[in-house]
Amino acid sequence: MSVDINLILENLKFGKSQRTQDSLNKLNTLLETRFNAKEKDYSIATIGRVSKADGGIGEVSIRNKTGGHFRLLIDAWATKADTNMKKPPIPHSRKNEIPTDTELLLRLNDPVMRAVVGQIIAERKKLKAENHILKQNTEVIVDMRPNQNIGAEQAHQGIQVLSTLDSLLLP
Numbered sequence: 001m002s003v004d005i006n007l008i009l010e011n012l013k014f015g016k017s018q019r020t021q022d023s024l025n026k027l028n029t030l031l032e033t034r035f036n037a038k039e040k041d042y043s044i045a046t047i048g049r050v051s052k053a054d055g056g057i058g059e060v061s062i063r064n065k066t067g068g069h070f071r072l073l074i075d076a077w078a079t080k081a082d083t084n085m086k087k088p089p090i091p092h093s094r095k096n097e098i099p100t101d102t103e104l105l106l107r108l109n110d111p112v113m114r115a116v117v118g119q120i121i122a123e124r125k126k127l128k129a130e131n132h133i134l135k136q137n138t139e140v141i142v143d144m145r146p147n148q149n150i151g152a153e154q155a156h157q158g159i160q161v162l163s164t165l166d167s168l169l170l171p
Contacts, residue, residue: 003080005032005073012069020069026056027070031077042078043087044071101125 009028013021030051034042048059062070071085078085099107101121108114 003076005076005080008076009073012073016069023057023061024069024073026054027051027073030054030056031074035077035081040081040083040088042074042081042083042085044074044085045087047074 005028009024013024016024027047031042031047034047034050044062045059048057048062051062052058057067057070061067062074075085105114105118105121108117
């Protein structure tokens with residue numbers, strides 16, 4: 001990709017303090033080194049950590065509201081390297097090693113075994129969905145009152161009529 005980094009750097013340095021210009025120059029040198037080494041990780045975390053180790057600006061300075069010019073320079077180098085400022089996925093992560101259900105079924109040559117494993121996978125999916133629904137409804141109400149069957153005769157025997165208490169409460 002054709003990105004003129006020097007023009008971008010000069011525009012970013014225009015009107016900035018000498019300290020900021022020096023920081024931009026250090027960061028530009030670091031990013032140029034990474035570009036020449038064919039690095040693909042231009043994330044703020046990585047650039048900030050490497051820059052801080054070399055005596056440059058840190059990750060916090062890049063992320064701050066006032067660090068927009070640093071982010072623009074990093075983004076320009078990332079664009080030139082044909083990538084972005086997000087952390088690239090780890091190629092040998094455990095997530096990539098575990099095959100999906102379809103890949104697992106495609107690896108099986110025996111049709112009987114494939115059918116059995118397919119049924120197991122379908123049952124597992126169904127149980128996971130059911131478990132998810134049950135987890136959403138975790139509020140359980142337990143009624144600890146004793147079970148009493150009150151008949152009509154017992155209900156009338158327990159009723160008492162009280163006189164009004166209005167005169168007692170008001171002075």
